Amino acid sequence: MNLDRQVLAILLGPDVARMRFRFPLLKSQVTIAPQTFYVVAHAIRSGRVIVRPPTDLPAGVAAQYNDVARTRRDRTAVRANTLEVNSASGRLNGAYVVHESLHAAYDLLHTGIDGNAEEASAYVVTALYCRMTGLPRPLWANGPIYGSAAQVADTLITQYQRGDVLIPMVGETEWETLRLAVALDPVYRFTYKGGLRGLFLGEQYTHDG
Secondary structure: OOHHHHHHHHHOOOOHHHOOEEEEEOOEEEEEOHHHHHHHHHHHHHOOOEEEOOOOOOOOOOEEEEOOOEEOOOOOEEOOOEEEEOOOOOHHHHHHHHHHHHHHHHHHOOOOOOHHHHHHHHHHHHHHHHHHOOOOHHHOOOHHHHHHHHHHHHHHHHHHHHOOOOOOEOOHHHHHHHHHHHHHOOOOOOOOOOOHHHHHHOOOOOOOO
16 A cells, blocks of 8 residues: 555545544634544545655654645755655554644635644644544653643543534633643754744744645
């Protein structure tokens, strides 16, 4: 199975089909549902989003969505709307695909959301995918971000099991803890809009589709 088909199998698979939650954003809410990921799957099928193996991502970075074009270190170009994925095999790589695909969905849907909330919600879907596929927690829930995302996912799964709300809201305390963990992480803190600039200044990633 080629890389495109592997990514599509994840986005259209049974685990993503179970994902649904809401989180607060200013005086409104953002809803994540299976249809969010189906938008990305359709874009891959139509060629609007392309899937490519990366050649120059930093060590430890398994996947990346490029909302704008970038230039590799060898001066070759990566076009905008490219999902760079090392591998889509295995549960952990599948979680990375879901994470980056949520970034792609926000871009395609022109979602108005600060970069910190965007990153936090991407970690939530990562945690949900790991939980739903039964990946042992020590293999993924390490560090403040993943530990906090796991707590958000636990609260959501508890609500799924009760079945009393079709699209549950994230736990307020768990969500704010996750947002702060993302903002303070060295990867995001000062460099990316997912860090302090997103949390306190509301800076957003490019969402031009």
